[in-house]
Amino acid sequence: MEKIIVRGGQRLYGTVKVEGAKNAVLPVIAATLLASDGKSVIRDVPTLSDVYTINEVLRNLNAEVSFDNNAVVVDASRVLKEEAPFEYVRKMRASVLVMGSLLARNGRARVALPGGCAIGSRPIDQHLKGFEAMGAKVKVGNGFIEAEVDGRLRGAKIYLDFPSVGATENIMMAATLAKGTTIIENVAKEPEIVDLANFLNKMGAKVKGAGTGTLRIEGVDVLFGADHAIIPDRIEAGTFMVAAAITGGNVLVKGAVPEHISSLIAKMEEMGVTIIEEEEGVRVIGPEQLKSVDIKTMPHPGFPTDMQSQMMALLLRAEGTSMITETVFENRFMHVEEFRRMNADIKIEGRSVILNGPSNLQGAEVSATDLRAAAALILTGLVADGVTRVTELKHLDRGYVNFHEKLAALGADIERVKEVEETIVEFPKYVTDLNA
Numbered sequence: 001m002e003k004i005i006v007r008g009g010q011r012l013y014g015t016v017k018v019e020g021a022k023n024a025v026l027p028v029i030a031a032t033l034l035a036s037d038g039k040s041v042i043r044d045v046p047t048l049s050d051v052y053t054i055n056e057v058l059r060n061l062n063a064e065v066s067f068d069n070n071a072v073v074v075d076a077s078r079v080l081k082e083e084a085p086f087e088y089v090r091k092m093r094a095s096v097l098v099m100g101s102l103l104a105r106n107g108r109a110r111v112a113l114p115g116g117c118a119i120g121s122r123p124i125d126q127h128l129k130g131f132e133a134m135g136a137k138v139k140v141g142n143g144f145i146e147a148e149v150d151g152r153l154r155g156a157k158i159y160l161d162f163p164s165v166g167a168t169e170n171i172m173m174a175a176t177l178a179k180g181t182t183i184i185e186n187v188a189k190e191p192e193i194v195d196l197a198n199f200l201n202k203m204g205a206k207v208k209g210a211g212t213g214t215l216r217i218e219g220v221d222v223l224f225g226a227d228h229a230i231i232p233d234r235i236e237a238g239t240f241m242v243a244a245a246i247t248g249g250n251v252l253v254k255g256a257v258p259e260h261i262s263s264l265i266a267k268m269e270e271m272g273v274t275i276i277e278e279e280e281g282v283r284v285i286g287p288e289q290l291k292s293v294d295i296k297t298m299p300h301p302g303f304p305t306d307m308q309s310q311m312m313a314l315l316l317r318a319e320g321t322s323m324i325t326e327t328v329f330e331n332r333f334m335h336v337e338e339f340r341r342m343n344a345d346i347k348i349e350g351r352s353v354i355l356n357g358p359s360n361l362q363g364a365e366v367s368a369t370d371l372r373a374a375a376a377l378i379l380t381g382l383v384a385d386g387v388t389r390v391t392e393l394k395h396l397d398r399g400y401v402n403f404h405e406k407l408a409a410l411g412a413d414i415e416r417v418k419e420v421e422e423t424i425v426e427f428p429k430y431v432t433d434l435n436a
C-alpha cells in the first residue's frame with residue numbers, strides 16, 4: 001500500500017508552480033470529439049490519473065489520442081462509437097461529459113450511469129433535461145443512459161434548476177452542433193466554463209455569455225480541431241496557498257490567477273493571512289496566529305466546495321470558533337472523522353461543521369476519503385505533532401501532480417512510500433512447540 005508520511009513542524013518557503021486545471025481539461029478533452037475535421041492540440045495538460053482515464057474513454061470511442069510533454073493531441077475525425085462503459089465512468093464521473101459531444105456528433109450516445117460517490121449522490125437529471133429539450137429521447141435502463149435524436153439536435157431554451165458545472169458543460173457542447181439557437185439560463189459561471197467556451201469558439205462554435213448566468217449558443221454545421229492551452233488550476237493553487245498559510249510560511253504560488261480565487265483570497269485575508277498579488281502569481285505569508293471565520297460553499301463566484309476540506313484544515317489552527325456550511329454537495333464531510341483521529345476539536349451539525357480552535361493536532365494514520373480530503377489531511381500533517389500517515393492515495397492522484405514532491409521542495413518533511421502489507425500468520429501450536 002502506498003502512503004504519504006509527513007512529519008509536522010516545518011514552515012514552507014519558496015516558489016511552487018501550478019499545473020493546468022483538471023476541471024478545465026476534462027471537458028475540453030471531451031469537446032475534442034465534436035471536431036469531425038482536423039486535430040485538436042490541448043496544452044498545459046497535467047499528468048493526472050483523471051486525464052489518462054478521459055483519454056482512454058476517447059480511444060474507446062475510436063478517437064486517436066496521444067499524450068506527451070503535457071500536450072494531448074486528439075484526432076476525432078473517424079466515425080465514432082457511441083458507448084462509454086461503466087469501467088471508465090466508475091473511475092471518474094466526468095466521463096459523462098462525452099455524452100453531449102457524442103449526441104451532437106452521432107445523434108446517439110450510451111453512457112454508463114455514474115452512481116453515487118463519497119461526496120454525494122450526484123444525479124445528472126439537469127444534463128438529461130437539457131438533451132431532452134433539444135429533441136433527444138432519453139432512456140435509462142440496465143445501468144446505462146441512452147440518448148438518441150432523429151436527425152440533428154434542435155436549439156432550445158433551457159433553465160437549469162441549479163447552476164451545475166457538468167450540466168452547463170454537457171448541454172453547451174451538445175448545443176454547438178444543434179440546428180438553431182440554444183439559450184441556457186441559470187448556468188454555472190466557473191472559470192472552467194469560460195475556458196471550455198473559449199475552446200469551443202476556437203473550434204468554430206458560436207458560444208456567447210460564458211462567465212455570466214446565461215449562455216447563448218448558435219448552432220453550426222461543423223466543428224474543426226483547434227489549439228488551446230488550459231487555464232491554471234485554481235484549486236491546486238488554493239491548496240498550496242493553504243499550505244503556506246497553515247505553516248506560517250512565505251510561498252509564491254506561480255500561475256495562480258487572483259480573479260479565479262477571489263473568495264478564497266477574501267477568506268484567507270479575514271483569517272489574518274497576507275496575500276500579495278505579484279506579476280507571476282500570488283504570494284502567501286502565514287501569520288503567527290490565524291483568526292476564525294465562517295465559510296459557506298456556493299457556486300462560483302462563491303466559495304468553492306473543492307477548497308472546503310483544505311480550509312477546514314486551516315481553520316483547525318485558528319483561534320476561536322468557526323463554522324463551515326456545505327451547500328453544494330450533501331455529503332462532503334467524510335474527512336471530519338479523519339481530522340478527529342488527529343485530535344481535532346470538530347463536530348458535524350447537519351450541513352455545517354463547527355470547529356473550536358486552535359486544535360492541538362497530533363499525527364495519526366488517516367485515510368483519504370476523496371481527492372480534496374487527501375490534500376487536506378496532508379496539509380494538517382504539516383502542522384501536527386509527530387508523524388501523519390495518509391493512505392488511499394488514488395484519490396490524491398486524480399487531482400494533484402507530484403504533490404509530496406512540490407511540498408518537499410518548499411521545505412516540508414514528507415515522503416511517499418510503498419509499504420509491504422504486514423500479515424500476521426498464526427502458526428499451529430505444534431510449530432511453536434518445535435521452535436521452542
Ligand SMILES: CC(=O)N[C@H]1[C@@H](OP(=O)(O)OP(=O)(O)OC[C@H]2O[C@@H](n3ccc(=O)[nH]c3=O)[C@H](O)[C@@H]2O)O[C@H](CO)[C@@H](O)[C@@H]1O
Nearest residue numbers: 023094122123124125126127164165166167305306328329
Ligand atoms: C470534473 C469537474 O469539473 N468537477 C467539478 C464539478 O463537478 P460536477 O459538474 O459534478 O458538479 P455540479 O455542479 O454538477 O454539481 C453540483 C450539485 O448539483 C447537483 N446536480 C448536478 C447535476 C444534475 O444534473 N443534478 C444535480 O442535482 C449535484 O448533485 C451537486 O449537489 O463541479 C463541482 C462543483 O463546483 C466540483 O466540486 C467538481 O470538482
Ligand SMILES: C=C(OP(=O)(O)O)C(=O)O
Nearest residue numbers: 023093094306371372399
Ligand atoms: C470533486 C472533484 O472532482 P470530480 O467532480 O471529478 O469528482 C474535485 O475536483 O474536487
